[in-house]
Amino acid sequence: MLDSETWLVIDDDHAFSDMLAKRLQQFVKYVFVESDAFGARQLLNREKISKVVLDLKLSNESGLDVLEDILIIQPSCRVLVLTGYAxxxxxxxxxxxxxxxxxxxxxxxxxxxxxxxxxxxxxxxxEDRLTTEELEWEHIQKVLNDHDGNISATARALDMHRRTLQRKLAKKRVIKKAP
Structure with a gap:
């Protein structure tokens, strides 16, 4: 376990960032999640962060601009840029x-x-042993992404009723945040 490390996940895809944080918390004592550049900068100014997982495309700003700020605020921080648009x-x-x-x-x-x-x-x-619920969630997210977020098309592709899919997507993923 990497007890001494504090990680930060910066990604505006809440489903992805919450699941990643949940998985990382098995190995890292503290994992913070921020969905935008503003919140990430505030957190970086008040917490010592060891590692950052940064999405390249945030809803309000480029991850590359945020990358520069991260390294100005905390030069020793290791940053991994993660993107769906590689x-x-x-x-x-x-x-x-x-x-x-x-x-x-x-x-x-x-x-x-x-x-x-x-x-x-x-x-x-x-880690390779995901629960059935996690496998289902990841599959739904992949199919949803393949259909550009279209719930109806995703439900048809999954051979699932649209309302059932909406209920599954509405389930909130609870992630403990460090105090």
């Missing part, structure tokens, strides 16, 4: 701006931890 040019630009690493989505918590330079593969043996 390209060689953005990968090169992210590394030039100071990112420790760059990964395309979808990425497992194992890949994310390893990309940030933590060799804890022995600890992660159990």
């Amino acid at each position: 390209s060689i040019s953005t990968a090169v630009l992210a590394i030039k701006k100071g990112a420790y690493n760059y990964l395309p989505k979808p990425a497992s918590s194992r890949q994310i931890i390893e990309a940030l330079g933590d060799d804890i593969s022995q600890t992660l043996v159990t």
